[in-house]
C-alpha cells in the first residue's frame with residue numbers, strides 16, 4: 145500500500161511551510177505546525193486500501209504521517225462502536241452510539257496518538273521518549289517506549305490517581321512527579337525540550353502525535369457504513385482530539401470516501417476546569433486560562449494549547465461546548481455502566497454528562513445519529529466512584545442465609 149508519509153509541516157496561522165522535522169512552532173508567527181499531505185499520492189481506491197488493512201488504527205496509514213513498524217506496534221484502535229439502545233431510549237434517541245475507546249493497549253485513546261509519536265521518534269532517531277501528562281499519556285508513552293526499546297521519562301503532576309501512576313510504573317520508565325499542576329508540568333517540559341534532544345511526544349512531536357486523533361473520526365465513519373454522524377460529543381483537555389476527529393471526517397470527504405460531513409461537533413469539559421466551555425458560553429474568541437479543580441484529572445488542563453481551535457470547530461459546525469459538575473460526572477459513569485455495561489473513567493463521565501444535558505436541551509433530533517466518545521477505562525479513576533458503588537452482601541454458605549438476605553435484593 146502506498147503511504148502518505150508526509151514531507152511537510154505547515155503553520156496553522158500564517159501558512160508558512162517547513163520540512164518534516166521534530167519542530168512544532170512557526171518561526172515567523174509562533175503559530176502551531178500541522179502535517180500536510182499530498183492527497184494526489186494516495187492509493188486508489190482509498191476505501192479499498194483501508195478495508196484490506198490491519199484491524200487497528202494503522203488501516204488508515206495512508207492518511208497518517210508515518211509508516212507502521214510491526215516490531216514496535218501495539219495495535220491501538222479498531223475499538224467497538226456500540227449501539228446504545230437502553231441509554232438511547234432514556235434520552236429519546238434511536239441512533240445513539242458509544243465509541244468505546246477505553247479498549248486500547250493501555251486503556252485510553254492516548255495509545256493512538258502515542259503509537260504515531262513513537263513511530264515518528266524512531267524515524268527521527270531519538271533515544272528517549274518523554275511527555276507532559278495528566279496520567280493517561282504517561283501510561284501510553286511508558287508502554288509504547290518499552291516495546292520500542294526506548295528509554296522513557298514521563299512528567300506528571302504530583303496529585304494523580306494511584307491507578308494511573310501504577311500503570312506507568314510497571315513499564316519501568318523514569319516517572320517525575322512535579323510539584324505543580326499540568327500546565328506547570330507542560331511549561332517545564334517545553335523548556336527541557338529546548339535544551340535536550342528528547343522526543344516529547346506532545347511537545348516537539350506534537351504535530352505528528354496529534355494526527356493520531358483523526359483515526360477516531362475515520363473509524364466511526366467506517367463503522368457507520370462510511371458516513372459521518374450527525375453529532376459527536378468529545379471530551380476536551382488540550383482540545384486536540386476534538387479538532388482532529390473533525391479533521392478526520394473532513395479528510396474522508398475531501399478524498400471522496402464519504403459523501404458529506406453534516407457533523408455538529410460538541411465538546412465536553414468538567415466545571416472545575418472549563419476554559420473552553422466558558423469561552424463558548426461567553427461568546428469569546430480567546431481562552432481565559434483557569435486553575436483546575438476537578439475529579440476529571442485527565443481533562444484538567446487550565447491553559448489548553450488547542451482550545452481556540454476546538455472553539456472554532458464547535459462554532460463552525462453548529463456544536464456546543466458545555467461543562468458538567470463533579471456530581472454529574474460520577475452520575476454519568478454510573479449511568480453508562482448500569483445501562484450499557486461500559487465502565488469508564490471520569491473523562492467518560494464528563495462525556496455522558498454533557499450528552500445527557502444536550503439531549504435534555506433538545507439539541508438532537510430523535511432519528512439523528514449521535515456518537516459519544518468514551519476515551520478511558522474506569523479502574524484508572526477508581527477513587528471517583530468508590531462511594532457510589534453498593535458494597536457486597538456478606539452471607540454464610542447456607543441456603544437459609546441466601547433466602548433471608550439475598551432474594552429480596554435481586
Ligand SMILES: *Cc1c(COP(=O)(O)O)cnc(C)c1O
Pocket residue numbers: 252253254280281379380381382383384385386442443489491492519520
Ligand atoms: C487526553 C485525554 C482526552 C482529550 O485530550 P485532548 O488533549 O483534548 O486531545 C480525553 N479523554 C481522555 C481519557 C484523555 O486521557
Ligand SMILES: [Zn+2]
Pocket residue numbers: 155156157158159160170171172173174175
Ligand atoms: Zn506562522
